[in-house]
Amino acid sequence: MEQTYILSKVDHTLLSPAATWAQIKKLCDDAVEFHTASVCIPPTFVKQAAEYLRGRLAVCTVIGFPTGYHTTAVKVLEAREAVKNGAQELDMVINLGWVKEGQYGRIKEEIQAVKEACGERVLKVIIETCLLTEDEKIALCKVVSETDADYIKTSTGFSTNGAMPEDVALLRKYTADEKKVKAAGGISSFADAEKFIELGADRLGTSRLVREAKGSISV
Template sequence: MTHSEVLKMVDHTLLAQTATWEEIRQICDDGLRYGTASVCIPPCYVAAAAEYVQGKLPICTVIGFPNGNHTTEAKIYEAKDAIANGASELDMVINIGALKAKNYAYVQNEIEKLKEVCDNKILKVIIETCLLNEEEKIKMCEIVTQAKADYIKTSTGFSTGGATFDDIALFAKYVGSDVKIKAAGGISSFDDAEKFISLGASRLGTSRLVKIEKSLS
């Protein structure tokens, strides 16, 4: 694959607590320049970014981030607010404690409610694979499929680990045919990106690939 083809699958991401509007604007400029799939930014910058890009680049933001243990109603409010501000893609974090407690109905219901809010917007479900065992990962493939979310996503990038090749291969084996896969967290080279894509990922959450591309130009 060419670098350009890979970058079209990248959610160019800046979610650091210290992120300023100037940095977010640069992320938007880079996304526009390199044709990324979206920019993934904190909720507080969605309205300004949407106005700045004028519909030329999808704006993605995060819900229940990074821990996932907000109430469902709080996540619903966040989602409605983000969409009203111009977000077209939402990456939500599941309630990991509920999953660990095998309260699967709660986890699925929450995703379904967020998908209802999203309507025709894209919903990606972050399951934080580094905190889960294999049984829990497989169960989340089932739940995300049943809840009719658009993507299952590996990681926030704020926990103990990011995407792994094994996790993407597992997703590809167990997730439904209508659910796409996003690898995020620690993707640091175009070689790794291509491996994730070959295993089944169609989106990549990273900031490093654009930085690499900029260094080459």
């Protein structure tokens, strides 16, 4: 695969708790230069980034991040504010305690509530695969398939592991065809990225590929 094709599927990401505007601005500049799908940034920078980018690139942010145990009302409020501030894509974390309790109906209702707050914006649902059993992953594929969410996503990148090839393959197998898959966390090379795309990932959450691309240009 061409690097340009892979980069077009990247959400160029910076979600560090200590991120500054100078770092976010640089992230935006690099994303525009390398034609990534979006920048994925903390909610506090969405308005500033949207104003800075002026439509040159989609702004993505996170909801209920990174634990997912915010109340539904808080997640909905976060989503509404993100949209108001200019976010075009939102990545929400589900309540993993509800998964462990088998409360899939509540998870479905919460996803739908956040999607309604998003409107036509893209919603990606983070299920944190590293904390789930195979049966739980399959059940969540069904839950997401039954909502109006656009993507199912492997990971926050803040837990015990990131995207694994077998998880991307599982999500693609058990999620409805019209839903897309995002792999995130631990994608460190174009070889990794290519494998995930071949397994069915339509979007990749990473910061490393742009850095690798920049390094190849400077050589």
